[in-house]
Amino acid sequence: MVNQVQRGDGSWQSCKSDSSGASNSSESSKESSRSSTPVLDVDRSDRLRDKMRRRMESGDRWFSLEFFPPRTASGAVNLISRFDRMGTGGPLFIDITWHPAGDPGSDKETSSLMIASTAVNYCGLESILHLTCCNQTKEKISGYLAKAKHLGLKNIMALRGDPVGADWEEEEGGFNYATDLVKHIRSEFDDYFDICVAGYPTGHPEAESYEEDLRHLKEKVDAGADFIITQLFFRADTFLKFLDDCRAIGITCPILPGIFPIQGYQSLRQLVKLSKLEVPEEITRVIEPIKDNDAAIRNYGIKQAVEMCRVLLDSGKVPGLHFYTLNREVATMEVLRQLGLWIEDPRRPLPWAVSAHPKRKVEDVRPIFWASRPKSYIYRTQDWDEFPNGRWGNSSSPAFGELNDYYLFYLKSKSSKDALLKMWGDELMSEESVYEVFTCYITAQPNRSGHKVMCLPWNDEPLAPETNLLKDELEKVNRRGVLTINSQPNINGKPSTDPIAGWGPAGGYVFQKAYLEFFTSSENVNALLKVLKKYEPRVNYHIVNVHGRNLTNAPDMQPNAVTWGIFPGREIVQPTVVDPDSFMYWKDEAFALWIEQWAKLYEDESPSRMIIKYIHDNYFLVNLVDNDFPLESCLWKVIDDMFELLDATPEPKD
């Protein structure tokens, strides 16, 4: 029996052996843990060197971005935001440098380890953690590596680092060279990590000779490194010669050039001092005359980098470009745009931000409630061993961790307290003041003190494009005290490439049930419940207050699919559900945000604070789903009917 499968393009691949029809009855028991279908994105399951290999085979170029750890907490918040923004351009990986003086392996928010971990877990980026080894014990290094692995990091750049002190002595049994570190990683962790090492296109400054340094590089690779990233250089042919020389001595792994767009006169001088590189004459000739003109230097730097990269790419020997960003965005993005490598129109593999922790690689379904707070969701589920795939399932829904620190670092609002007071009102007069804030957020119109409301406690960004489609209806209801914090329109089979609603591979169709989630008063809820009786079973609802009193008509408390997609050659993907159990965990967070982010802006016992507290204590959180997705959403009519009923009913006397 032929075990090979011929692909449609004529190439053959081996089949799995039992698909040739073997039916040994001793193997007929189904394994108890089925792999999920790796549905949408091979990149989620492949390791970095395999992602590279696939791209090299298909000729798709890539880029990567290097960052250094920040010095301050707010610097870290900004850097994470930068990761989110630059992540949309489609880097194959990013890397984070390691500096012993900065406590790089600690739990501080600014450490290399925490920054790299955040990039993986919260920004969904494949990340390499640099690691220097000189002056470190093997135990210490193993400790860092174990911690990195636990946090979800899978790639290490193994470096010697700068020895402490002007002279340096080789230590017996210590790490003397990066090669020792590479060997150590392979010995302790087998093939778990992808390992990358540094190459120096003009030789390491401390090497005896260029040839010696090449031999040293080969040693590092032979010890178990998967690829090389080089120091920066100023001429394409500097790198290309180095590349040829590497190949000539038998280094076969990918070699990625390090690109540094010149960003300023002083920064170039500083760089030259540190790297001991020479700036070629053709560059100094241009820069010297304009050394006081930062903008001109930046433009030149971009132009020079683009030209050099084009030569590198055209050589056919350079599969990817590695950028030293110095934690800045503009120049790097501009170079990549001009090279056509920056993805302008990123397609989402799923409607929500994917985490890159290996244990989450098959995760493909989440409750909709955290749509605007994906980092919170990742945080609260970080202790799970397994993640839902295919279906959300039911009764064994696990507990969510507490969001026990509302100062959880990366979930802090990007806005200062002053900015928030301006947006949300430094003095609230009544509940209607709060309604106005929501309305201004929805409409993007300035509030009564002339400030735009750019965020709310539940949404740190302005309205998403998809939600913007519902702007008019949302405005109407918010004005009257239906304070919406999450919604989606119904969608009946739009192409998966739709710029607003699309996700997943091309050639598919995406669907949604209409969804609305809002805070509202208990008076409104009483009327709503009467109205909802007429809409059963078309509308599913769940209504809860901060004390946990809740009502739902979810059949058997089962999760309800609200987003799904059909793709060629794939099983169905159902990435969001409305789950009654999870809603009870979400509500804790949703109610607490009133206090933690809004009430606490005001003085204790102030009227403003009491107003927010009143809402927190007395309002209900409601979610509504319109199951009849091919029809126009009836949820707005449900709200209309509720208001009609309220308007018709005289005020109760209690």
Add this chain to the structure above:
Amino acid sequence: MVNQVQRGDGSWQSCKSDSSGASNSSESSKESSRSSTPVLDVDRSDRLRDKMRRRMESGDRWFSLEFFPPRTASGAVNLISRFDRMGTGGPLFIDITWHPAGDPGSDKETSSLMIASTAVNYCGLESILHLTCCNQTKEKISGYLAKAKHLGLKNIMALRGDPVGADWEEEEGGFNYATDLVKHIRSEFDDYFDICVAGYPTGHPEAESYEEDLRHLKEKVDAGADFIITQLFFRADTFLKFLDDCRAIGITCPILPGIFPIQGYQSLRQLVKLSKLEVPEEITRVIEPIKDNDAAIRNYGIKQAVEMCRVLLDSGKVPGLHFYTLNREVATMEVLRQLGLWIEDPRRPLPWAVSAHPKRKVEDVRPIFWASRPKSYIYRTQDWDEFPNGRWGNSSSPAFGELNDYYLFYLKSKSSKDALLKMWGDELMSEESVYEVFTCYITAQPNRSGHKVMCLPWNDEPLAPETNLLKDELEKVNRRGVLTINSQPNINGKPSTDPIAGWGPAGGYVFQKAYLEFFTSSENVNALLKVLKKYEPRVNYHIVNVHGRNLTNAPDMQPNAVTWGIFPGREIVQPTVVDPDSFMYWKDEAFALWIEQWAKLYEDESPSRMIIKYIHDNYFLVNLVDNDFPLESCLWKVIDDMFELLDATPEPKD
């Protein structure tokens, strides 16, 4: 925190304790085995007494059917077909009687155990196995029970049975009464089985008195029985009095009346002799005059049963009716129809026939290939420990058992060898003769010897209604040697109540990708492959021959969803897939059926046999999926293009 959830109808139910938002971090690890969502049919997971309880609460009446084991193998085949037919009417359960003389616990196809097991596994019917205990050792009884449990049976009717010999002595430590059996079952198997016991509305013939027999019945129930089914009776008030008397002495479980529609004069006399019941005068008065007129007696029997059942149902104390069918259909179905209890328009919970084995209760996805051979699929997967739920998944697809006995009893064709020869041709002239047979099957037109082709080796029934929609296109292609054995049209969101394509709960929408599966010559396949290049990636294909040589463009060999449904308040259901791995198991069966069911009708070495063998050895089995389900299926055009290419190409010279 309030732990109760108020349902939309105002009733309260307890929430699962951790859904009130508890977030004890020591419980934050997700359990490794998630329950699936019990999506569509609570009946699949509830035990029988709970199904009854739900119906009694909602006031929905039910009926059940009793059968006796057949004496011959062909009687068994007929009985299984009867189960399939009568199963569509919606019995809550069926039961199978036990007769020690008939080897009822053996592996013979005619045994009570095997018949009951087949009803559960292959016909998807909740089934009760009768079990008599007198003259049996405890070991023997435990053996039967263990075997029943293993086979998937969950309900036992515990009976004493008829002691051997005219006199009967109580055995020390043996089973003297049904009560002993009930106790034994509870003691050995705890609460695994639902247990039912017999009641006698006029008292057991051997009881000392009616009151004594009532006390005895209470003893049986107190020993652990869940409900009672009664002996037949001729007057409604006989049963209703008995019911009141049972309640009066404290029997609270459901008591179901046994109904016997009189079917013939002799059968009534025989019954009276066995049961020692008296036929009331008002019945004999009618029957005697017409005792030679079977039709008249049957009509009277139906009328009498309907009237009696109406009185029983109107009493409000009778939740369900139990029918002694004597293995016949017509009278019972007519009575049930007149009572409005027979489901005329059965809704399918899933597009394929569900098995009732408890280990299969969450099974909700299968490969499409066995659509016409669900019993074969159940047989070949009977050793699996777990069944796919939600997604089919991939690489850990388990092996399928061999269909190692093409004489597998219940998969035998219902048609005799002679009938098959008439349909498929007692002499085949060429491959075109075979094409004609397929064409006649599709069109339901008689073949050239005037016989209708009612089945094919892969389809023991005529075309399903859904396939009938495609009749014209199917005819065209079969004529030219594209021998179709499975197909479905594309469906883009029909209501789940659609009479032809619908399945699952009401209020939902069902979808399908167009699918076509056929045998065809290798010449055709060569042309087809060229044509298919133009249709990538819209069309997925898999092409295989009997030797296992196969070609597919399935991305990463992943399963492709071809049927799915969206329902209110539920996660997505995706009940059929086209799976490349399973196709390789299916093809063994599909190719073998040429030989086992068709070729072997002819003499060894005869030209007819050689023709079938030639097809078996040289044709390919092809499956095609059109991924673009919102558009009209392109698969017919694919076939057209293939023929166009063939017609345009001169014959090759080999």
